[in-house]
Amino acid sequence: MLRIAVPNKGSLSGPAAEMLHEAGYQQRRESKELRIVDPTNEVEFFYLRPRDIAIYVASGQLDIGLTGRDLLIDSGAEAEEILALGFARSTFRYAAKPGTISGLADLAGKTVATSYEGIVAAHLADHGIDASVVHLDGAVETAIQLGVAQVIADVVETGTSLRNAGLEVAGEPIMKSEAVVIRRTGADADDPKVQQFLRRLQGVLVARTYVMMDYDCRVEQLEKAVALTPGLESPTVSPLHNEGWVAVRAMVPAKEAQRIMDDLYDIGARAILTTAIHACRL
Numbered sequence: 001m002l003r004i005a006v007p008n009k010g011s012l013s014g015p016a017a018e019m020l021h022e023a024g025y026q027q028r029r030e031s032k033e034l035r036i037v038d039p040t041n042e043v044e045f046f047y048l049r050p051r052d053i054a055i056y057v058a059s060g061q062l063d064i065g066l067t068g069r070d071l072l073i074d075s076g077a078e079a080e081e082i083l084a085l086g087f088a089r090s091t092f093r094y095a096a097k098p099g100t101i102s103g104l105a106d107l108a109g110k111t112v113a114t115s116y117e118g119i120v121a122a123h124l125a126d127h128g129i130d131a132s133v134v135h136l137d138g139a140v141e142t143a144i145q146l147g148v149a150q151v152i153a154d155v156v157e158t159g160t161s162l163r164n165a166g167l168e169v170a171g172e173p174i175m176k177s178e179a180v181v182i183r184r185t186g187a188d189a190d191d192p193k194v195q196q197f198l199r200r201l202q203g204v205l206v207a208r209t210y211v212m213m214d215y216d217c218r219v220e221q222l223e224k225a226v227a228l229t230p231g232l233e234s235p236t237v238s239p240l241h242n243e244g245w246v247a248v249r250a251m252v253p254a255k256e257a258q259r260i261m262d263d264l265y266d267i268g269a270r271a272i273l274t275t276a277i278h279a280c281r282l
């Protein structure tokens, strides 16, 4: 049975459960459940604090885990990223009162408050900057107003939290993060159960980013049409009863679907339809 760590709270927990559900796995019914077994898929899910997931996976007790890239790196645990999941996207940045920090060098001698001490200490050391780091569990934006630090290092998504605290970002982003699947460093890469799990999640990612497009076009326009809709391997082309016409079917990126439909219409394609993909194995 595959043993998988799933975030039990915070920004990662809802979207992670949703993705696993879309991939056909049973998920817990209430937020107090700590562990569930999905016997059909031979998987056991452990609902753990996001910050602890890399540590459990590195210990070898759990085969894989879903967590944030920033949390993985901050933990320093012997675990590695094997698939990026595209949700809980954020950057990790320094911030301070406007006009106080213009670049990294200005951090020297300052105190930086953060919940991600591992990332910050390593970043400061890499750049040879001597600054103190104070660990806070959360709401670090308030640390400056209350005099605990002159600088913070925190997760930034929309920037609303920084604006509300009267702060602005300082220097370049330290890293970009998103939800990721991790496993113990050096674990068996060919484990068929892990491979099947990853294929299912990849199927969800594809189903979320692509739509199926169908249309009819004149044979003379086929090459132009196929250039607009090359599909993942190659589009399916079937003859129509009306001579001189073909039906074409191809996957296209969902974000580009409307533009592609306009372009197809302009070259004479008709009956252009898009349909959602619910699941897929590439």
Ligand SMILES: Nc1ncnc2c1ncn2[C@@H]1O[C@H](COP(=O)(O)OP(=O)(O)OP(=O)(O)O)[C@@H](O)[C@H]1O
Binding pocket: 009, 010, 011, 012, 050, 051, 067, 068, 069, 070, 071, 088, 089, 090, 138, 155, 156, 157, 158, 177, 178, 179
């Ligand atoms: N506002 C946000 N937008 C996108 N991702 C976020 C946001 N806040 C946190 N994250 C991401 O979520 C992960 C942190 O999860 P965690 O549950 O520890 O914190 P949280 O979502 O801030 O929850 P809480 O602080 O309430 O416990 C990190 O990977 C982080 O990058």
Ligand SMILES: O=P(O)(O)OC[C@H]1O[C@H](OP(=O)(O)OP(=O)(O)O)[C@H](O)[C@@H]1O
Binding pocket: 137, 138, 139, 140, 141, 154, 155, 156, 157, 158, 159, 160, 161, 162
């Ligand atoms: O740029 P934004 O869209 O405002 O998002 C970033 C904020 O979201 C998270 O805070 P959360 O609400 O989880 O509180 P926390 O600081 O206690 O973790 C994060 O720690 C930032 O404070």
Ligand SMILES: [Mg+2]
Binding pocket: 138
């Ligand atoms: Mg938080």
